[in-house]
Amino acid sequence: MAAQPVLFTVEFRRKMAELSQAERLTWLGSVAARVRRAGEPAGGVLVKELREVARGCRLPLVESISKHLGPFDRAHVSALLEVPRERFVRPGDVERSAEDGPLPLDDLGLATISAPHAYLLTFRLLELAPGDALVELGTGSGYGAALASFIVGERGRVLTFEIDPELATWAKRTLEELPNVRVVEGDAMASPPHWEGVKRIAVAFAVDHLPGAWLDAIPEGGRLAAPVGPPGSDQRLVLAVRRRGRIVETDHGAVRYVSNRSTK
Numbered sequence: 066m067a068a069q070p071v072l073f074t075v076e077f078r079r080k081m082a083e084l085s086q087a088e089r090l091t092w093l094g095s096v097a098a099r100v101r102r103a104g105e106p107a108g109g110v111l112v113k114e115l116r117e118v119a120r121g122c123r124l125p126l127v128e129s130i131s132k133h134l135g136p137f138d139r140a141h142v143s144a145l146l147e148v149p150r151e152r153f154v155r156p157g158d159v160e161r162s163a164e165d166g167p168l169p170l171d172d173l174g175l176a177t178i179s180a181p182h183a184y185l186l187t188f189r190l191l192e193l194a195p196g197d198a199l200v201e202l203g204t205g206s207g208y209g210a211a212l213a214s215f216i217v218g219e220r221g222r223v224l225t226f227e228i229d230p231e232l233a234t235w236a237k238r239t240l241e242e243l244p245n246v247r248v249v250e251g252d253a254m255a256s257p258p259h260w261e262g263v264k265r266i267a268v269a270f271a272v273d274h275l276p277g278a279w280l281d282a283i284p285e286g287g288r289l290a291a292p293v294g295p296p297g298s299d300q301r302l303v304l305a306v307r308r309r310g311r312i313v314e315t316d317h318g319a320v321r322y323v324s325n326r327s328t329k
Contacts (some may be wrong), residue, residue, distance in 0.1 A: 081121040089121055093118045127146050134182055134186065187267050187290045188212070190302070194217070199265045199266070199267060200224050201266075202256065202267070203226070204236045210223050210225040214246050225246065227248065228253060233248060233250035270292070273325075283306075288305070290302065291303055300319065301319060302316070
């Protein structure tokens with residue numbers, strides 16, 4: 066009988082600590098290749114091993130982001146470590162899932178899973194906390210919604226919109242085990258009537274300017290964070306907050322996101 070893999074036990078942690086990051090990534094690539102060959106179901110032993118190895122590979126990522134871009138709320142950092150990013154990338158990119166960089170979700174580069182730090186920057190601006198409700202515009206494969214789900218917890222909820230039917234289907238599959246997340250296949254530009262007064266709005270694609278319909282839908286005390294700037298130019302992460310009935314916008318640095326795919 067073949068030996069069972071050591072999962073996230075004391076022995077596993079000790080072994081992971083003894084390896085260099087290069088060795089961890091080699092291990093991750095090896096397990097990922099075996100999972101692809103085996104076509105194992107989600108609850109299979111190899112898939113469980115993949116999840117734990119990938120988690121170990123994310124430790125330096127979390128430490129680096131916290132050191133260079135922190136401080137971050139503890140729940141935000143925990144989400145980055147605990148949410149299995151390898152589930153939200155294309156099979157050939159599993160070995161790169163612990164990198165702090167965007168990865169393509171299609172062959173044309175029209176959609177990406179953003180760099181892990183980008184989500185934390187947005188959630189920090191939104192002051193996302195347990196029990197909050199969040200609207201996400203641009204689901205992709207569902208990674209951002211999964212991070213948000215972890216942060217807001219059972220008392221919170223996430224409503225996320227995706228314009229691409231294939232990506233929406235992918236996200237519904239990756240997020241099906243999270244009861245506090247709802248994926249809507251639809252155009253985020255036309256989504257404000259469905260926000261239901263939610264006070265936290267995260268935008269995962271760049272727009273030339275913040276649409277008036279979005280700003281009008283921000284309730285008192287609400288916060289919307291979005292990349293703003295035309296394709297191929299300097300984009301800025303902008304926070305819009307409604308205070309005493311007025312929208313106040315602030316600039317929070319350069320970013321790079323995929324462009325809006327809506328025709329509206």
